[in-house]
Amino acid sequence: MAINEAAIRARQKQYEDTIIDFVKDQKGHFLAVTDDxxxxxxxxxxxxxxLALTSPDLLxxxxxxxxxxxxxxxxxxxxxxxxxxxERTILxxxxxxxxxxxxEAYPKIYVVMLGVEIEQARIMYLHEVGADNFITxxxxxxxxxxxxxxxxxxxxxxxxxxxxxxxxxEQGNAEKARxxxxxxxxxxxxxxxxxxxxxxxxxxxxxxxxxxEAYISASQNADLYLEPLHKLASLARETGDADGCYEYLExxxxxxxxxxxxxxxxxxxxxxxGDFAKAEEMFSAAVAQVIRDAMVNIGSVAxxxxxxxxxxxxxxxxxxxxxxxxxxxxxxxxDDVRLFNKLGIALRQxxxxxxxxxxxxxxxxxxxxxxxxxxxxxxxxxxxxQFRNARLSMTEALKLNPDLIRTSAGIAFNIGFVFLQADAxxxxxxxxxxxxxxNPGMEQAQRALLKLGL
Numbered sequence: 001m002a003i004n005e006a007a008i009r010a011r012q013k014q015y016e017d018t019i020i021d022f023v024k025d026q027k028g029h030f031l032a033v034t035d036d037x038x039x040x041x042x043x044x045x046x047x048x049x050x051l052a053l054t055s056p057d058l059l060x061x062x063x064x065x066x067x068x069x070x071x072x073x074x075x076x077x078x079x080x081x082x083x084x085x086x087e088r089t090i091l092x093x094x095x096x097x098x099x100x101x102x103x104e105a106y107p108k109i110y111v112v113m114l115g116v117e118i119e120q121a122r123i124m125y126l127h128e129v130g131a132d133n134f135i136t137x138x139x140x141x142x143x144x145x146x147x148x149x150x151x152x153x154x155x156x157x158x159x160x161x162x163x164x165x166x167x168x169x170e171q172g173n174a175e176k177a178r179x180x181x182x183x184x185x186x187x188x189x190x191x192x193x194x195x196x197x198x199x200x201x202x203x204x205x206x207x208x209x210x211x212x213e214a215y216i217s218a219s220q221n222a223d224l225y226l227e228p229l230h231k232l233a234s235l236a237r238e239t240g241d242a243d244g245c246y247e248y249l250e251x252x253x254x255x256x257x258x259x260x261x262x263x264x265x266x267x268x269x270x271x272x273x274g275d276f277a278k279a280e281e282m283f284s285a286a287v288a289q290v291i292r293d294a295m296v297n298i299g300s301v302a303x304x305x306x307x308x309x310x311x312x313x314x315x316x317x318x319x320x321x322x323x324x325x326x327x328x329x330x331x332x333x334x335d336d337v338r339l340f341n342k343l344g345i346a347l348r349q350x351x352x353x354x355x356x357x358x359x360x361x362x363x364x365x366x367x368x369x370x371x372x373x374x375x376x377x378x379x380x381x382x383x384x385x386q387f388r389n390a391r392l393s394m395t396e397a398l399k400l401n402p403d404l405i406r407t408s409a410g411i412a413f414n415i416g417f418v419f420l421q422a423d424a425x426x427x428x429x430x431x432x433x434x435x436x437x438x439n440p441g442m443e444q445a446q447r448a449l450l451k452l453g454l
Contacts, residue, residue: 012142015149016051022152023053027079030059033068033086033095034114039137043085046141065095072102080108083151085135088115088122089335091307093300094293096122096129103130110151117334124256128226158188165197174204192222199231208239226255242269260289295331298324299339306342317346325362334367344376353380371400375411382418391422405431409439413448420448428452 022028030047032040040061047053062068072082084102086095099111112133113126123134133151135144153160161184168177178201184194199214212235219228229252236244246269253262267282302324306317321343328336340363344356360377367373378393394415397404405412416431429452435445 012145015145018149018153019051019145020053022081023055023058026081028081028083028152029055029057029079031062031068031071031082031084032059033062033065033084033090033098035063035087035090036114036137039085039114039139042139042141043144046144050141050145065090065093065098068098069101069105072106080106082106083110083112083148085112085114088113088118088126089296091300091303094296094335096126099126099131100129112147112151119334121256121258124224124226125258128230128256128259158184158191159193161187162193162197165201169197169200169204172204174201177201178205190217190221192218192225192228195221196228196231199228203231203235208235211235224255226252229255242273245269258289258292260286260293263289292331295328296335298327299336303339303342306346311349314346314349318343318350321346332366334370337363337367337370337373340366341372341376344380348380348383351383353384356380369400371397371404374400375404375415378418379414382414382421387418387421390418391424394418395427405434406438409435409442409445412438413442413445416445417448420451425452 030043032043034040044059047059060071062071068084072084086098088095099113102109102111107130110132111130112135113131114135114137116137118126118134118136126134133147135147153163161180165177165180165184168174168180178198181194181198181201184191185198188194195214195218199211199218202208202214203211212232215228215231215235218225219232222228229248233245233248233252236242236248246266249262249266249269253259253266256262263282263286267279267286270276270279270282302320305320309317309320321339325332325336325339325343340359344359347353347356347359357377357380360373360380363373364370374393374397378390378397381387381390381393398415405415412431412435416428416435419425419428419431429449432445432449432452435442436449439445
């Protein structure tokens, strides 16, 4: 056990040293595009306390995505070594387009995407447009350090050798890069990254067939690695192999189906071949994907309008949220749960708890295992004094996520209060004690426990 703990600590020290070197030796710094103040607080603590990095300009917070490009130009004047932590969505707005813009303008920056849960297809697409890493929230300090270090610099000796080979390619020394890539493959046969560098070196040397074979080997050794297929499609296009190009684009589309631009490219290839039916199919798929992407913006606009009305005019907030959800129709996704939640809250503010439950139940069709929806349903039932149904909903929420009561003292108290009213005494006690553990001065929880005789 001691040996394992020592190894873990040594690994953690390696991660920490990587970040410290990035900041001190390379003048690296960080931008956080987020509306999540809890994550921002953890990130600041990691940098200033855990890593003892005290530069006042080390981390800049950007709460509004529209400020990013303007702020980025100022940051790049200080140092080009920048890590951007970016929410996948802010107020319902998908920020994938910003990743692409940043990476096209500044290809050497690092982008780490943040999200509570990101579906596989979206992760693949974000990789395609340039995301370097992903953090699923909530996240611990140690995980942030590990993710950040692995983003900045490969943590294995093999990865560092591959970085050397890539550097040689950038310098125009393709022969030396090929030699290093071959050494990597001797050390680790089947290394997809090694085959990729080998393919790039062979292509730079004009060896098209050897490059193609290397890229094929890279793809075969890493099923979800998109870059080899990109290289193969590009190589096929350059050599006039339209069928081969389409084949690789089709494989890419199966792995990463959210890329509308690729669907357009595939349709154009089919038109050139005279396959009008297939071309129409791909163009229609591209249009459908663009519509899905546009639906995200509809949700963002509705959410901002609802926030503007707030408690001043909840009826208007409800109207705009409903308009957005109706417009989305069949394009509803898990990301739209937040719209349903806001609609439910706006309805509850008007005392329309039954209508709120109807909306929450619609959201469950999209996200049947969302504990927050069950919690909100429980709260709505409680507001209608339907405590038996409220208890069933809260029980389901805790079944899906037993740690829900540790999210905040308020949530723990609310669930405990529902159990208390439903005469589920043991469950009530556990939740109320958790509320007091999180907030020892919470008088409501103290009084509720007195009712239980504790």
